[in-house]
Amino acid sequence: xSRLGASIRDVARETGLSTATxxxxxxxxxxxxxxxxxxxxxxxxxxxxLPNPAARALSTRRSKVVAAxxxxxxxxxxxxxxxxxxxxxxxRGYSLVLAISNxxxxxxxxxxxxxxxxxxxxxxxxxxxxxxALLNMLAKRQVPxxxxxxxxxxxxxxxxxxxxxxxxxxxxxxxxxxxxxxVAIVHGPLVESDRTQARCxxxxxLHGLFDTLDFFETPLSVAGGKAxxxxxLADGGGYSAYLCFSDVLALGAYFACADAGxxxxxxxxxxxxxxxxWAAEVVPPLTTIDLPAFGMGEAVGAQIxxxxxxxxxxxxxxxxxxxxxxxxVARLT
Amino acid sequence: xSRLGASIRDVARETGLSTATxxxxxxxxxxxxxxxxxxxxxxxxxxxxLPNPAARALSTRRSKVVAAxxxxxxxxxxxxxxxxxxxxxxxRGYSLVLAISNxxxxxxxxxxxxxxxxxxxxxxxxxxxxxxALLNMLAKRQVPxxxxxxxxxxxxxxxxxxxxxxxxxxxxxxxxxxxxxxVAIVHGPLVESDRTQARCxxxxxLHGLFDTLDFFETPLSVAGGKAxxxxxLADGGGYSAYLCFSDVLALGAYFACADAGxxxxxxxxxxxxxxxxWAAEVVPPLTTIDLPAFGMGEAVGAQIxxxxxxxxxxxxxxxxxxxxxxxxVARLT
DNA sequence: TTGAAAGCGCTAACAG
DNA sequence: CTGTTAGCGCTTTCAA
Numbered sequence: 001x002s003r004l005g006a007s008i009r010d011v012a013r014e015t016g017l018s019t020a021t022x023x024x025x026x027x028x029x030x031x032x033x034x035x036x037x038x039x040x041x042x043x044x045x046x047x048x049x050l051p052n053p054a055a056r057a058l059s060t061r062r063s064k065v066v067a068a069x070x071x072x073x074x075x076x077x078x079x080x081x082x083x084x085x086x087x088x089x090x091x092r093g094y095s096l097v098l099a100i101s102n103x104x105x106x107x108x109x110x111x112x113x114x115x116x117x118x119x120x121x122x123x124x125x126x127x128x129x130x131x132x133a134l135l136n137m138l139a140k141r142q143v144p145x146x147x148x149x150x151x152x153x154x155x156x157x158x159x160x161x162x163x164x165x166x167x168x169x170x171x172x173x174x175x176x177x178x179x180x181x182x183v184a185i186v187h188g189p190l191v192e193s194d195r196t197q198a199r200c201x202x203x204x205x206l207h208g209l210f211d212t213l214d215f216f217e218t219p220l221s222v223a224g225g226k227a228x229x230x231x232x233l234a235d236g237g238g239y240s241a242y243l244c245f246s247d248v249l250a251l252g253a254y255f256a257c258a259d260a261g262x263x264x265x266x267x268x269x270x271x272x273x274x275x276x277x278w279a280a281e282v283v284p285p286l287t288t289i290d291l292p293a294f295g296m297g298e299a300v301g302a303q304i305x306x307x308x309x310x311x312x313x314x315x316x317x318x319x320x321x322x323x324x325x326x327x328x329v330a331r332l333t
Numbered sequence: 334x335s336r337l338g339a340s341i342r343d344v345a346r347e348t349g350l351s352t353a354t355x356x357x358x359x360x361x362x363x364x365x366x367x368x369x370x371x372x373x374x375x376x377x378x379x380x381x382x383l384p385n386p387a388a389r390a391l392s393t394r395r396s397k398v399v400a401a402x403x404x405x406x407x408x409x410x411x412x413x414x415x416x417x418x419x420x421x422x423x424x425r426g427y428s429l430v431l432a433i434s435n436x437x438x439x440x441x442x443x444x445x446x447x448x449x450x451x452x453x454x455x456x457x458x459x460x461x462x463x464x465x466a467l468l469n470m471l472a473k474r475q476v477p478x479x480x481x482x483x484x485x486x487x488x489x490x491x492x493x494x495x496x497x498x499x500x501x502x503x504x505x506x507x508x509x510x511x512x513x514x515x516v517a518i519v520h521g522p523l524v525e526s527d528r529t530q531a532r533c534x535x536x537x538x539l540h541g542l543f544d545t546l547d548f549f550e551t552p553l554s555v556a557g558g559k560a561x562x563x564x565x566l567a568d569g570g571g572y573s574a575y576l577c578f579s580d581v582l583a584l585g586a587y588f589a590c591a592d593a594g595x596x597x598x599x600x601x602x603x604x605x606x607x608x609x610x611w612a613a614e615v616v617p618p619l620t621t622i623d624l625p626a627f628g629m630g631e632a633v634g635a636q637i638x639x640x641x642x643x644x645x646x647x648x649x650x651x652x653x654x655x656x657x658x659x660x661x662v663a664r665l666t
Numbered sequence: 667t668t669g670a671a672a673g674c675g676c677t678a679a680c681a682g
Numbered sequence: 683c684t685g686t687t688a689g690c691g692c693t694t695t696c697a698a
Binding site: 005050056072073074087093096098111137140226251255 | 338383386387389390391396397406407412419426428429430444446447450452474554556584585588591610611613615616
């Protein structure tokens, strides 16, 4: 809060104009003579005037703040996503308030309450499943919100993201087309993420194509992936390929293989999901699915601002994602 | 902005009390009879009343929002840091607005302007070098701020973080004590980070201990580290150890070694800086310096809130950081 | 313990 | 093109 900055009244006094005029030039400057404009701007600069945001928000009923609630920021995908939102919003004069829910509905609700009580004009939520209380709260106040990281044309709420189930299917098919018939799917906690669930559902729908298609849940971290894959390797599971529903897990798989003396892709194939920055650098380079984390942030950000400014309804939007073939999946003969 | 929520007046009407009384119970409830209190709280719940933050901020001149400007969010260290700040702030009823400066002073200034114009009560800045304009702006408005990721007892501004130069020295000494006399230091862009500069300065001050102590600047990414180390390996630089001023760079070094057929630590040693989550999982586990990213976020967050609530001055604070010995540094005989 | 009333700084009709 | 005048919703003396 600019406790000591000049107020609009100071600028009015300084220029001998009314506060209304000052307000006009500060906000776009329509219907103001060029000379007055100059004079006002000059005085603003001299006094280092910064409009009081609370007063402005109180008057306009808009804060120009949008809230994003994400499950975690410690995965690059979310970090990239947030960076994109911040950038897109910032370019349009909006700010981002961030809350982290730790994949907990109660925490998410509490965060939303706080952010609403902070004046957020719109909300960006992750995934598709949220407490009814949260959605009600937003609906009642007519605060626009969008679900992200998912795309569901049938949803009543706008979803901007990708088709998790579809992409998982493609990944599975890719493995199948390379001759793999015994694959292990390694994924993060199901309860925490409807996206993970969707991916599993997608993969499972194709289980008929395989001799074995096993699912393993493990903490969503390099350590989790490593431990999980290490275990199956030790058990002699005999999978020819590991499909990891996150590159982080895939990196763990790499390390597990290194520990077990298995070569990728000669001995086992590994496929990821995310296409994180290092996926092309790892040895061998990781075949994975490129998720448009940054593009998704730009897309929601832009839509939200558009919605706030023109009242255009938010629309579901499918972002392109695709398999990036690199060197971690062998073609079995 | 809660355009449609009930206002304090609605609650007053509902209960037959005055807005002043409602305000009292909503804010702590001092000097209110227990019965009235109950009645009011009840009405609030029934009407789903949420105080209008803009009105409150206008009246109290505090927004309960703190701003953090970081160079990037795409490095886990910063992501962890931000997560900790958000958590600490949230627990105390404060919110976090985030801006990303891309290590650019002009962008940082613009962001600060925006956030100030958004009503931030305090600022958390990264590093120690900032444009005078920014610092002036904050000082003039008496907005408290702290520098982070650095610790400098001599600074006039509060710094909460660690001693970059000192830690770099320790790392270098560690390598020296293991018999390394030809080491390459791999670091990110100097212009972007005074912390990187401090680390380099610290390391350089010990160059007398070595036969060769070379410095290489590369983009701060796995790809950057890989390319840089790959190049020196190809050139036959003959370094027995690589000290990377970020674990991200170290991971790149691992991949470069894999490509070049060099074994770690038998052929070359690698040491990191950060202690990211996967540092213990990589093969061989990475010897690195553990930076208290999370603890640092908690520390600034707590101090800022304390300062805002009690006017206690912000104080510089040194956070513990230390070498974590794992398996990537060989002892030369 | 409660209420009346004066703002906080800005915007937005409405006049002129 | 510019000024007057109401508020926006809440907090906070000051009285009662």
